[in-house]
């Protein structure tokens with residue numbers, strides 16, 4: 001069995017053996033999962049993409065003044081590389097997207113080359129849920145990005161380890177832009193994760209297909225439905241696959257059971273205040289230089305300095 005597949009099996013077994021079953025959200029992103037995510041970002045209920053883009057448009061005018069000389073943009077979890085297009089300018093010589101779904105990224109960045117023929121693009125596969133090294137190309141000054149409120153997708157407050165890891169990996173006096181979704185009205189939050197066209201549901205149910213394709217588990221997508229709810233106590237959206245029936249399935253030789261109405265948590269999206277995210281960043285050893293908000297104060301983009 002290949003290493004990636006072995007890890008997938010190990011993490012699946014771990015998550016599904018817990019009392020409250022979980023599957024890490026990074027496993028959503030096969031090619032189809034990445035396409036579904038792109039669809040989610042286009043839904044009218046899904047405000048985070050629109051709001052973050054509104055802020056990045058403001059920022060695009062500032063970036064050439066914030067940083068002098070030639071630049072390289074390193075984007076962690078870039079996905080479709082859609083937002084970085086707003087920020088690119090002639091000073092940017094390299095774009096380095098780092099993502100678990102690197103085949104999707106390679107396809108997505110193909111048209112960047114048309115608009116910016118001199119831009120060198122180097123997609124790299126990483127898994128940022130574990131400690132990882134950011135490739136240290138000795139090129140221009142590098143500016144780092146972690147957009148799309150992906151900082152909210154860590155369980156058990158592990159985002160602090162992620163922020164510490166990047167800071168150590170990139171060294172002192174470097175800059176990281178982070179997109180952060182803010183706590184707001186519960187209905188607005190829940191609508192964003194339960195779009196009427198059902199793309200969030202398709203994105204989550206696709207996990208069952210990914211598991212079956214890899215392990216012939218005997219799971220059937222028809223025996224699940226998706227729900228996204230805001231947990232007021234933990235200040236996060238939790239996405240669940242809910243079992244419609246009592247059922248069993250296999251992972252390798254191990255048999256698992258799911259009761260009717262039992263939840264598997266497949267998504268977490270922690271929400272912050274500007275204060276709580278500033279505190280978190282400082283605890284991880286970053287300086288908070290500045291943050292920008294959209295006009296409804298739904299979303300923030302932070303600029304951190306190591």
Ligand SMILES: C[S@@+](CC[C@H](N)C(=O)[O-])C[C@H]1O[C@@H](n2cnc3c(N)ncnc32)[C@H](O)[C@@H]1O
Pocket residue numbers: 025026029034037041076077078079080081083098099100101126127128129130146147148149150
């Ligand atoms: C919520 S999407 C955000 C995409 C994009 N940054 C945006 O703002 O629209 C998360 C992205 O991170 C990638 N990703 C998720 N978990 C990852 C992990 N553990 N390591 C590396 N990339 C991951 C996914 O493939 C996806 O492209």
